[in-house]
Amino acid sequence: MNTDRVEVSKEVAEFIAARIAGYESECPEMYRWLVPHIKKHRILPLLVGWTETVGILASGEIRKFSADGSHSEYEALRPVEEPVLLLGALVQGARDYPDLKALVPERQSSATECTVCGGSGVIENHPKLICECGGVGWVEESAV
Numbered sequence: 362m363n364t365d366r367v368e369v370s371k372e373v374a375e376f377i378a379a380r381i382a383g384y385e386s387e388c389p390e391m392y393r394w395l396v397p398h399i400k401k402h403r404i405l406p407l408l409v410g411w412t413e414t415v416g417i418l419a420s421g422e423i424r425k426f427s428a429d430g431s432h433s434e435y436e437a438l439r440p441v442e443e444p445v446l447l448l449g450a451l452v453q454g455a456r457d458y459p460d461l462k463a464l465v466p467e468r469q470s471s472a473t474e475c476t477v478c479g480g481s482g483v484i485e486n487h488p489k490l491i492c493e494c495g496g497v498g499w500v501e502e503s504a505v
């Protein structure tokens with residue numbers, strides 16, 4: 362799986378750029394601490410974690426950055442290597458921004474239902490955890 366970037370249409374690229382530009386005024390109060398990071402990295406956060414946040418650039422590149430309150434373990438954007446993080450970010454992004462739904466990969470006929478979440482994409486009693494399938498509810502045969 363290509364975890365470097367996803368294909369974005371011109372419309373989606375403009376949507377992402379607009380959300381980045383407007384992040385300071387649009388972001389939920391609980392994510393206000395991310396604003397300086399968003400301004401610095403020009404990235405739209407999709408999956409906000411305790412120490413790292415995964416986001417998308419207007420170009421479609423998927424990157425992560427360290428944002429642990431006022432502390433950061435590293436400064437620059439880093440590539441995302443784990444497919445589960447990429448999928449988790451795209452799934453969460455589609456929930457927060459319906460305009461980004463098209464970025465979630467479609468289930469291929471070779472995929473099998475995720476046995477951890479039973480295809481729901483959510484781990485029962487642990488809605489905040491990312492399932493092994495990244496939240497799509499299926500896994501590719503080759504990834505098993």
Ligand SMILES: [Zn+2]
Pocket residue numbers: 475476477478479480481482483492493494495496497498499
């Ligand atoms: Zn699952």
